[in-house]
Structure formats: structure tokens, C-alpha cells
Amino acid sequence: MTKDVIALTPQMPDLPTLLAGLYAGGPDLGVNTTAEGAVVQLCATDGRPLVSVEAPILVQVPGETTRLLDHPVEDGPVWWTEARASTAVAEAARLAGSFAGRLATVLGGTVWPPEAATTDVVPLTTDVSAIPVPTIAAPAVDVLTDTTAVVIQDRPLIAMTSWLSDALRTAATAERALQIVTPPSARLTLPTRNALRGLPNRWVVQDPEHGYYDGLSGAILHWKNGTFTPVHDEHGATRVAEAFAPTLDTGDRQLILTLRTCHPADENLVLGRALETAFRHLTGAPPAGWSTAEPVNLPWSTRQLTDLARTRAPRPTWLVAVGHPGRPALATVRVLRTPAGVEEDITLALGYSGDEAPPLDAIEELATALDTEHGLVTLLTSLRSARRDLTVPPRLEAPPVPVAFTLGSDEADAVGQARAGHPPFGTLPKRLGPGARPALHYPLGDGTDPGTWSMFQRLLRHLQGG
Numbered sequence: 284m285t286k287d288v289i290a291l292t293p294q295m296p297d298l299p300t301l302l303a304g305l306y307a308g309g310p311d312l313g314v315n316t317t318a319e320g321a322v323v324q325l326c327a328t329d330g331r332p333l334v335s336v337e338a339p340i341l342v343q344v345p346g347e348t349t350r351l352l353d354h355p356v357e358d359g360p361v362w363w364t365e366a367r368a369s370t371a372v373a374e375a376a377r378l379a380g381s382f383a384g385r386l387a388t389v390l391g392g393t394v395w396p397p398e399a400a401t402t403d404v405v406p407l408t409t410d411v412s413a414i415p416v417p418t419i420a421a422p423a424v425d426v427l428t429d430t431t432a433v434v435i436q437d438r439p440l441i442a443m444t445s446w447l448s449d450a451l452r453t454a455a456t457a458e459r460a461l462q463i464v465t466p467p468s469a470r471l472t473l474p475t476r477n478a479l480r481g482l483p484n485r486w487v488v489q490d491p492e493h494g495y496y497d498g499l500s501g502a503i504l505h506w507k508n509g510t511f512t513p514v515h516d517e518h519g520a521t522r523v524a525e526a527f528a529p530t531l532d533t534g535d536r537q538l539i540l541t542l543r544t545c546h547p548a549d550e551n552l553v554l555g556r557a558l559e560t561a562f563r564h565l566t567g568a569p570p571a572g573w574s575t576a577e578p579v580n581l582p583w584s585t586r587q588l589t590d591l592a593r594t595r596a597p598r599p600t601w602l603v604a605v606g607h608p609g610r611p612a613l614a615t616v617r618v619l620r621t622p623a624g625v626e627e628d629i630t631l632a633l634g635y636s637g638d639e640a641p642p643l644d645a646i647e648e649l650a651t652a653l654d655t656e657h658g659l660v661t662l663l664t665s666l667r668s669a670r671r672d673l674t675v676p677p678r679l680e681a682p683p684v685p686v687a688f689t690l691g692s693d694e695a696d697a698v699g700q701a702r703a704g705h706p707p708f709g710t711l712p713k714r715l716g717p718g719a720r721p722a723l724h725y726p727l728g729d730g731t732d733p734g735t736w737s738m739f740q741r742l743l744r745h746l747q748g749g
Contacts, residue, residue, distance in 0.1 A: 286368040286376035287438055288399045290383040291348060291361050292392030296339050300389050305336070307381035307405055325378060327407060333375045334382060337445065339364040342580040344572030346608035350672075351442050351472070351578055354395045361392070363578055367446065370425050370435060377405045423450040428509030431460045431483075440674060441465060441486075442577035443474035443603065451478055462487050462511050465498070467526060471675040472577060473613050473632055474603050487511050488677045493526045498677030501527030529679045534637020535671040536730075538565070539683050542653065543660040544627045545693075552625060554592055555585035557657035558604060558614055561631055564649040565642055566612055570604040579605045592618045592625075606633075611673045626660075634671035641666060643686060647724055650689040651715040654722035659691035663739075666730025685727045685739045690746065692720045698746050707745045708738055 290296070296304075305314050305325050314325060325334040339362045342348060348356050348363070366382050368375035380399035387394050394400035423446035426433035432454040434447065441447075441463060454461040460483035463475075467490045471479070479486050479499065486498035495504040495511060501523040502513040513521045544557045559569045570583045581587065583604070592600040597620040606612030611634035619626045635641050646664050653659040665683035670676070690712075695703045703723050704712060714721035725742060728735040 286379055286399070287436070288366045288368070288376075288379040288383045289352070289395045290364040290366075290386040290390075290392055291354075291356050291395065292364070292386055292390035293359075293361060294390045294392075295341070295362050296364055296386050296390060300386060301336075303389065304382040304385040307378050307385060307403075325382070327372075331369075331372075333369050333372055333407070334366050334379045335369075336364065336366045336382065340578070340580050342578050343582050344579050344605060347572065347578045347580070347605065349608075350605070351440055352395045353439065354393070354397075356393060362390075363580070365444070365446070367423065372407070374405050374407055377401070377403075381405050423447055424453075427459075429459075430508075431462055431510040432457075433462050433464060433487075433511075435464045436469065437466060439468065440470050440472060441475050442472045443478060444578075445576040447475065448478075448576045451484075454484075460484050460510060464489055464495075465677075466490075467677055469677070471498070473630075473673050473675065474577060474615050476675045477615055477630065483510070485511055486677070488524075488526070490524070490526050493524050496524035496527060496677075499675075501679060527677070527679055529681075530669075530676060532668055533670075535669065536635050536637075536641060537667050537669045537671075537673065537683070538633045538635065538641040538643075539665045539667065540565075540629070540631045540662065541665070542629050542631075542662040544629070544653065544658045545621075545623050545660050546625045546627075546658045548620065548625050552589070553585050554589045554618060554625070554627060555604075555616070557627060557653055557659075558616060558629055558631065559583070559585060560652050560657060561629070561649060562604075562606060562612065562614075564645050564652070565631075565633060566606055566610050568607055570612075570614070571607045573602055573604040575600075575602060577603060579603055596620050610634075611671055613673050624658075632673050634673045636671050643730075646687055647713065647715065650687075650722060650724055654689070654691045655716050658693075659689065659722065660694050661691065662687075662689040664688070682733070684730045684733055685735045686730045687727055688725045688739060688742060689715070690723045690725075692716060692722045695723050696720060702748075703746060707741050 323336045324332040326332050342363050343360045366379040368379040381401045383394045384400035384402045423434050424432045425435045451461050462485045464487045467488050488496050488498040503522040503524050504511040505514050516522055546552050562570050572579045572581055574580050600618040602616040604614045614631040617628040650662050664687045665685050667683035668681045712723040712725045715724050716722050
């Protein structure tokens with residue numbers, strides 16, 4: 284499998300240090316750049332890439348390297364330099380390890396995984412002339428067919444790195460599926476899970492005992508016509524892998540908020556304030572950091588993320604934000620320009636252990652603030668039994684169960700206060716905010732009864748009928 288190796292250093296790798304690392308294979312190997320200089324490649328004499336190195340990024344968010352690598356480093360800014368080895372050449376993984384090891388030795392840092400670190404010269408003994416020259420422009424992609432881009436990952440946690448984000452964007456532009464292949468020990472971060480949720484994209488788990496299966500649905504898969512597709516039984520039904528058994532209930536839970544806001548598109552608009560308000564109400568602090576990929580490397584700044592979204596408009600902007608260490612909190616934000624204005628689609632997840640109570644009593648106050656100050660359209664609050672650390676294992680997990688739904692005041696007016704104020708299940712909604720134009724808050728349950736979904740669907744049909 285592909286070997287990703289990361290150098291974590293207190294100083295930025297300068298050009299001489301990078302060159303010292305890149306000559307881990309000796310002077311006979313070449314160096315070139317791709318992606319407008321953002322990726323440096325160590326190449327064989329015929330130009331075949333052996334190791335691709337992304338530009339170093341400064342991670343300034345406390346706890347972020349530990350979250351993604353389970354690899355504690357000294358608290359404070361750290362430079363993250365990631366090297367990705369080719370799967371086609373046996374020596375490539377050792378070359379990546381030597382590159383990272385040389386950076387860490389010179390700059391006083393560490394390497395992940397620790398066992399990959401070396402400073403040895405790795406001679407190229409494989410006859411690369413017998414290996415087809417890759418035609419893949421994206422370094423993250425290992426196999427490319429007419430319909431599918433396959434990325435092979437061998438790391439405990441599959442994050443939505445800039446490598447992976449670029450592969451997903453490139454595949455979508457070419458109308459290809461993105462399929463990530465991992466061992467069964469791997470888990471996904473929530474941003475990666477959300478990105479792979481819709482077909483034809485897949486998380487493909489390669490289990491030594493059970494073959495290939497979909498890590499999110501459990502469907503048994505096989506490679507057919509250049510893509511991983513489900514295996515069907517004699518009745519045409521999708522078969523589910525035995526390995527996709529339910530996870531043990533540890534008592535851990537996740538509080539999930541899915542909300543949309545809409546703002547007038549004017550020059551004074553500052554984005555990210557709705558998300559910051561949610562963080563403050565539920566964790567007592569604003570987000571620790573934000574970025575367009577993982578690791579989240581920038582300190583939280585609504586002004587900076589607004590400036591980024593402006594430069595990308597009218598194209599959408601996708602962002603991820605994390606909380607401070609101690610309370611797992613992770614959010615994704617999609618900023619989109621629409622005829623109604625500027626919309627923010629936000630998903631925020633917070634993790635709790637069995638002896639911690641999710642702050643459900645804070646939701647009404649939060650919904651009121653979102654409506655009166657941040658243009659709330661809708662807010663769905665749910666609970667699910669899932670890992671406190673917010674990671675996703677390749678096992679069956681219970682879906683989230685609705686707790687409450689809030690309709691913003693403008694949206695309630697559009698539906699009609701009379702109709703919106705009289706839901707089909709009898710219990711009247713709570714009126715939040717000003718008396719004349721309130722937001723409407725519908726309590727649905729305590730998050731333990733899956734049957735609440737039918738109540739929520741009835742409510743949506745009732746509101747849409749208006």
C-alpha cells in the first residue's frame with residue numbers, strides 16, 4: 284500500500300534542507316515540480332516519480348497533529364511536511380522515510396510513523412524500465428480508469444488532506460468516482476466521511492479474511508470494469524460483509540447540528556459568525572482553527588475565511604473548523620452564492636463520553652441567537668451513539684436520531700405562520716425571538732427513539748406543503 288510519511292519540525296524546511304532530503308536516493312535521481320510548484324517530486328532517471336512532497340504547512344492549532352496522527356508533539360506551531368511514496372517501486376517507501384528522517388534530523392523534529400524514519404541513502408535497484416510510466420497528474424491517485432480514481436491509503440486515520448481534496452476535486456471535474464482503499468484498521472475523519480457519502484464515491488476496505496467491502500454501507504465489493512462495485516446474490520440483493528458488524532455500545536455519543544444560514548450579499552458581510560456562535564454556546568469557546576483541508580492549520584479568523592470566500596466567489600468554498608483540545612468538536616462549512624444571497628451550509632459534530640451530558644438545554648438559546656443575529660434558515664439537532672473522538676470506523680453505526688428542528692423566522696413567514704405553527708403531530712412549536720416574527724422550534728424527542736425520524740419527515744412534508 285501507499286506509504287505516507289510526515290516530518291514534523293519546529294522550523295520551516297528551507298531549500299537546502301529539502302534538497303538534502305530529496306537526495307536520499309543519491310545524486311543519480313532527479314527532482315522536478317508539479318502543481319505550479321506546490322509539489323516536489325523525487326524521480327528516477329526517466330522522470331518516473333518515486334516520492335511526491337507537498338509544500339510544508341505551518342500547523343498553528345493546538346492538538347491538531349495529535350488528533351490526526353495519535354502522535355503527540357510539543358504544544359505550539361509545527362511545520363508539517365508530507366511525503367507520499369509511489370506504490371509501483373519497492374524502494375519508494377524507504378526513500379520517503381529517508382527524506383522525512385533527514386528533515387527531522389537537521390531541524391530537530393520527529394517523523395510519523397516513527398518506524399519509517401531513517402537517514403540512509405536508498406539506492407534504486409528496481410528495474411523501473413519494466414514499469415509503465417504513470418499517466419496520472421494527481422500524486423494522490425494510485426490507479427486511474429475511465430470511470431474511477433483509486434487512492435490507496437495505509438494510515439490509521441484518513442483525513443481530508445490537501446492531497447485527497449485535490450484528488451476528489453479532479454475526479455469530480457472529470458466525472459469519475461473517487462474510491463479510497465484502506466486496511467480494516469483505518470478510520471475516517473468526519474470531513475472525509477462526508478466527502479465520500481454520495482455514490483459513486485466509496486470507502487473500500489480490504490479485509491484479509493473477508494475481501495473487499497464498503498466501509499460505510501458494508502456492501503461486499505469486487506473490481507469490475509475498472510471500478511469497485513457491489514456483489515449481488517441470486518435475488519439481486521446487495522450482500523453485506525460479515526466484518527461490517529455493529530460496533531459495541533461504549534456509551535459514547537455525538538451531538539450533531541446541521542444548519543443553514545442565508546445573508547444579504549453586501550460588502551459588510553462577515554462569514555463564520557454563525558459557526559462561532561454555535562461553538563461558544565456548546566463549548567464555551569470559539570473554534571480553535573480553520574482551513575480548507577486537514578490538518579487544520581490556521582488560527583480561527585472570521586475575517587480571513589471571509590476574504591478567502593470572496594476571492595473564490597461565485598465558486599463555492601469548502602472549509603473545516605476544529606475546537607480546542609479536551610472537547611472533540613469538528614465542523615464543515617460550505618459557502619455558496621445563490622439568488623437569495625450568500626448561504627452557509629454547516630455541519631457541526633461534538634463528542635461526549637458516557638458520563639458526559641450533551642448540552643441539549645443550550646439548543647433553544649443557540650437557535651434564538653442564530654435566528655436574530657445570523658440569518659438562520661433551518662437547524663436540525665440530532666444525537667447518535669458513536670465515537671467520542673468523532674472518527675468513523677468501517678463498522679455499522681447507528682444513524683443519528685432527531686432531537687429538535689428549528690425553522691428560522693424568515694422561513695416560517697415563507698411557509699406561513701399559521702401553517703408552520705400547527706404541526707401534524709399536535710405539539711405546538713416554541714416561539715423563539717420577537718413576538719411578531721418568531722422562529723419556530725419543534726422538540727422531537729430525546730435522541731433515543733429511531734421512530735422520531737418518521738415524525739420529522741411528517742413535519743417536513745407538512746411545512747413543504749405550505
